Amino acid sequence: MFDPKLLRTAEGLEMVRGNLARRGVVLDVARCSHLEQRRKKLQVEADELRNRRNTKSKAIGKTKASGQDIQPLLEEVAGLKSDLEKNESELGEVQTELESLLLGLPNLLHESVPDGSDEDDNLELRRWGQIRDFDFEPRDHVELGLLDFEAGAKLSGARFVVMRGDVARLHRALIQYMLNMHVEEHGYTEVYAPYLVGPRALQGTGQLPKFREDLFAVKGDKELYLIPTAEVPITNLVAGKLLEASDLPIKMAAHTPCFRSEAGAHGKDTRGMIRQHQFEKVELVHIVRAEDSHDALEQLTGHAEIVLQRLGLPYRVMALCSGDVGAAAARTYDLEVWMPGQSGTQDGGGSPVKGRYREISSCSNCTDYQARRMGARYRPEAGKKQTVPVHTLNGSGVAAGRCLIAILENYQQADGGVLVPDVLRSYMGSDRIPAAEACVG
Numbered sequence: 248m249f250d251p252k253l254l255r256t257a258e259g260l261e262m263v264r265g266n267l268a269r270r271g272v273v274l275d276v277a278r279c280s281h282l283e284q285r286r287k288k289l290q291v292e293a294d295e296l297r298n299r300r301n302t303k304s305k306a307i308g309k310t311k312a313s314g315q316d317i318q319p320l321l322e323e324v325a326g327l328k329s330d331l332e333k334n335e336s337e338l339g340e341v342q343t344e345l346e347s348l349l350l351g352l353p354n355l356l357h358e359s360v361p362d363g364s365d366e367d368d369n370l371e372l373r374r375w376g377q378i379r380d381f382d383f384e385p386r387d388h389v390e391l392g393l394l395d396f397e398a399g400a401k402l403s404g405a406r407f408v409v410m411r412g413d414v415a416r417l418h419r420a421l422i423q424y425m426l427n428m429h430v431e432e433h434g435y436t437e438v439y440a441p442y443l444v445g446p447r448a449l450q451g452t453g454q455l456p457k458f459r460e461d462l463f464a465v466k467g468d469k470e471l472y473l474i475p476t477a478e479v480p481i482t483n484l485v486a487g488k489l490l491e492a493s494d495l496p497i498k499m500a501a502h503t504p505c506f507r508s509e510a511g512a513h514g515k516d517t518r519g520m521i522r523q524h525q526f527e528k529v530e531l532v533h534i535v536r537a538e539d540s541h542d543a544l545e546q547l548t549g550h551a552e553i554v555l556q557r558l559g560l561p562y563r564v565m566a567l568c569s570g571d572v573g574a575a576a577a578r579t580y581d582l583e584v585w586m587p588g589q590s591g592t593q594d595g596g597g598s599p600v601k602g603r604y605r606e607i608s609s610c611s612n613c614t615d616y617q618a619r620r621m622g623a624r625y626r627p628e629a630g631k632k633q634t635v636p637v638h639t640l641n642g643s644g645v646a647a648g649r650c651l652i653a654i655l656e657n658y659q660q661a662d663g664g665v666l667v668p669d670v671l672r673s674y675m676g677s678d679r680i681p682a683a684e685a686c687v688g
Contacts, residue, residue, distance in 0.1 A: 248346075248349040248350055248352065248616060248619050248620055249263070249349070249352070249354060249355050249615070249616060249619070250615070250619070251345065251346075251349055254279050254283050254345075255283055255287075260276060260279060260280065263355065264276055266355045266356055267352065267353065267355075269356055269360070269362060269569040269570075270353055270356065270569055270570060270572070271364065271569075271570055272352070272353060274352070275348075278348070279348070282341055282344055282345050282348070283345070285341050286338065286341045286342060286345060289334055289337055289338040289341060290338060292334050293331065293334045293335060293338055296327055296330055296331040296334060297331060299327055300324055300327040300328060300331060303320055303323055303324045303327065304324055306320055307320050307321065307324070350450070350456060350457075350620070351456065351457055353573075353574035353575070354453075354574065354575055354576060354577050354613060354614065354616035355577060355614075355616075356569055356572060356577055356578070357541075357577045357578040357612070357614075359566075359578060360566070360567070360568065360569050360572060360577075360578055361566060361568045361569065362568060362569050363568025363569055363570050363571065364568070364570040365568075365570050365571055366567075366568075366571050368568040368570065368571070369565040369566065369567050369568050369571055369581070370565065370566040370568065371563055371564070371565055372563075372564045372565065372566055372580070373563065373564050374561070374562070374563040374564075375552065375555070375556060375561065375562055375563070376555075376556070376559070376560065376561030376562060376585070377561060378561050378585055378587070378602070379561075379587065379657060381587065382661070383661045384601070385587040385588050385601065385602070385656060385659060386588050386656075386659065386663075387518075387519065387586070387588030387589055387590075387656060388519055388520060388588060388652040388655045388656055389518060389519040390588065391588075391655055391656075391659060391663060391665070391682075391683060392663070392682075392683030392684075393413075393414045393655060393665070393680065393683050394408050394409075394410060394414060394519070394520065394652075395408065395409040395410070395411065396408050396409075396519070403524075403525075405517070406509065406517075406522065406523050406524045407523065407524060407525060408520055408523065413675070413677070413680040413681070414651070414655075414680065416675060417651060417654070417667065417671065417675060417680065418527070418647060418648070418651050419674075420671045420674035420675050421647050421650055421651060421654075421671065422502050422527060422529060422647050423674055424670060424671055424674060425502075425529040425554055425644060425645065425647070426500060426502055426529055428553070428554065428557070429500040429529065429531060429550060429644055430500060432553075433498070433550045433553075434498055435498045435499060435500035435531065436497075436498065436499050436500070437499075437500055437501065438481055438484070438499045438500065438501040439501065440477060440480035440481055440484075440501055440503065441474075441480055442473060442474055442503060442504060442506075443465060443471045443472065443473060443474070444471065444472060444474055444479055444480055444483070445469070445470060445471060445472075446470055446472070447486075448479055448480060448483040448486070449462070449472060449479060450620060451479075451482070451483050451486050451617060451620045451621035452478055452479050452482050452483065452575060452617050452620070452621075453574055453575035453613075453616065453617060453620065454475060454479065457574065458574075460508065461475065461507055461508050461509070462475060462506075462507075462508065463506045463507075463508055463524075473506035474503060474505060474506065475505055475506060475507050476503075476505050476528065476530060476641075477501040477502075477503040477505070477528060477530035477532075478530055478532060478641040480501075480503075481499050481501050481530060481532045481641075482532050482534075482617060482621070482639050482641065483621060484499070485497070485534050485618075485621070485623040485637065486621035486622060486623055487621065487622045487623070488623055488624075489624050489625070489626065489634060490534075490623075490624070490625040490626070490637065491625060491626050491629060492536060492625055492626060492627050492628070492629070493629070494625070495534060495535055495536050495539075495625060495637065496533055496534060496535040496536070496539065496543065497533070497534040497535075498531070498532070498533050498534075499531075499532045499534075500529060500530065500531050500532075500644065501529070501530050501532075502527065502528070502529050502530075502647075503527070503528065503530065504525055504526070504527055505525070505526055505527070505528050506524060506525055507524060508524065509522055509524065519652065520648050520649070520651070520652050521605065521649070521652075523648060526646065526647070526648040526649075527646075527647040527648055528643050528645070528646045528647060529643065529644045529645065529647065530641060530642075530643060530644065531547055531550060531551070531610075531641065531642050531643070531644040532639070532640065532641045533546075533547055533639070533640040533641075534623070534637050534638075534639055535637065535638050535639075535640065536625065536627070536637070536638070537614075537615065537635060537636070537637075537638050539638070540612050540614060540638035540640060541578070541612060543612070543638075543640050544578065544580070544610060544611075544612040544640055547610050547640055547641075547642045547644075548564065548580045548582070548610040548642065550642075550644055551582055551608045551610060551642055551643065551644045551645050552564070552582060554644060554645050554650075555582065555584060555607070555645065555650075557668075557670050558650070558654065558668045558670065558671075559657075559668055559669075560584050560585065560650075560653050560654070560657055561584070561585040561657075562582050562583060562584045562585060562604070562607070563582075563583050563585075563604055564580055564581070564582055564583075565580065565581045565582075565583060566578075566579075566580060567579040567580070567581055567609075572611075573609070573611060575611070575613045575616050575617055576611035576612065576613050576616075577611075577612055577613065577614045577616065578611065578612045579609055579610065579611040579612075580609075580610045580611075581606050581608070581609050581610075582606070582607050582608040582609075582610070582645065583604035583605055583606050583607065584604065584605060584607040584649065584650070584653045585602065585603075585604055585653070585657065586602065586603060586604070586605050586652065586653055586656050586657070587601065587602040587656050587657060588601070588602070588656040588659075589601075589602060589603045589605060589656070590603070605649065605653075606649075607643070607645050607646050607649045607650060607653065608642055608643035608644065608645040608646060609642060609643060610640070610641075610642030610643075611640060611641055611642065612638070612640050613638070613639045613640060613641070614638050614639075615635075615636035615637070615638055616639075617639045618636035618637045618638065618639055619636050623636065623637050623639075624636055624637065625637050654667075654668060660682075662682050663682030663683060664679055664680060664681050664682040665679065665680040666678065666679055666680075667679060667680065
């Protein structure tokens with residue numbers, strides 16, 4: 248959540264209202280003002296009651312020493328204690344309501360985020376790579392027949408897949424290659440983390456309470472959820488911690504499966520592996536000083552770009568507009584990889600054509616939004632008492648499943664086989680995946 252102090256002045260409240268309006272979020276200004284006025288009044292009353300109680304309590308000893316009757320003072324102190332307890336209870340209720348309101352609001356957008364309502368309004372920043380000119384009609388990854396969607400559906404239902412043989416090995420090779428690159432070249436610490444987390448971790452990174460329906464809950468004696476992304480357990484490794492400025496930056500990388508119900512995606516991207524309930528990612532997380540977070544976003548995005556460049560996959564970088572930025576992020580870049588087998592439209596609309604860019608990585612600066620929810624802080628100056636929230640960033644480096652199908656589509660051959668990118672051949676032990684005998688799925 249953002250700094251609650253922003254709601255304590257008319258200027259701050261108006262700034263928050265205007266910022267959230269860019270996302271299409273309507274802030275209940277009247278409710279915020281009422282709660283803040285009530286909080287302030289109760290806080291002042293609590294301080295006054297506490298001071299009066301302390302003063303009267305100190306007077307008891309002096310009154311007793313002088314031989315006077317202390318019973319009236321004892322009764323007054325008891326009354327003040329009762330009033331204070333009632334006040335603190337009411338104050339706690341107001342603070343809980345304020346916190347609930349804040350937990351339901353998204354992060355404040357960075358001023359550089361372009362205005363817009365959805366992905367059609369995202370701003371293209373740059374492109375990399377030469378789109379291949381096929382001398383045959385390229386097929387999509389489903390038509391290539393190398394992935395078994397029928398078996399996945401039989402085992403688990405729609406939006407699941409089974410991989411076998413060379414394709415399963417290519418998928419594993421991608422993950423190993425990405426992890427090795429980020430650890431050995433980009434200075435990340437590899438982390439293995441649980442795939443099940445409690446609600447507190449999901450609240451810390453912003454999935455709860457607002458996005459509960461997107462999660463898979465696990466039945467058992469504990470309230471646990473399958474992780475939607477490694478961002479959740481990895482970022483929460485600093486939850487509740489007080490770090491020194493010298494500890495930062497912290498850069499972590501993890502490979503995990505990710506599980507998403509895709510509750511809001513009915514009928515969207517149902518074909519193939521574009522949108523699955525279970526998929527694999529190599530996730531990158533940065534924990535940095537407040538003043539370094541926007542530079543860190545550029546660095547993190549660059550690390551994800553290098554993966555695609557080394558694999559020879561054309562892509563573009565998009566700055567997400569105000570209506571498309573995720574709730575926890577202040578600013579996001581999407582990497583969209585070219586997939587020649589996907590159906591799309593000409594830039595700016597028009598007749599359907601073969602090939603389109605599809606998102607393969609989202610790199611976000613969450614500023615202090617997650618840190619405030621998690622209680623993650625650092626001391627800017629050693630030996631000083633002042634502490635401030637860390638800034639957190641995360642991004643896919645990259646999504647293994649979408650990277651796999653991007654390779655299958657971009658490196659496909661006329662006979663249905665697929666060439667293996669040069670950098671993966673030592674992991675695969677071969678330079679080619681043979682064609683499937685028949686399409687499956």
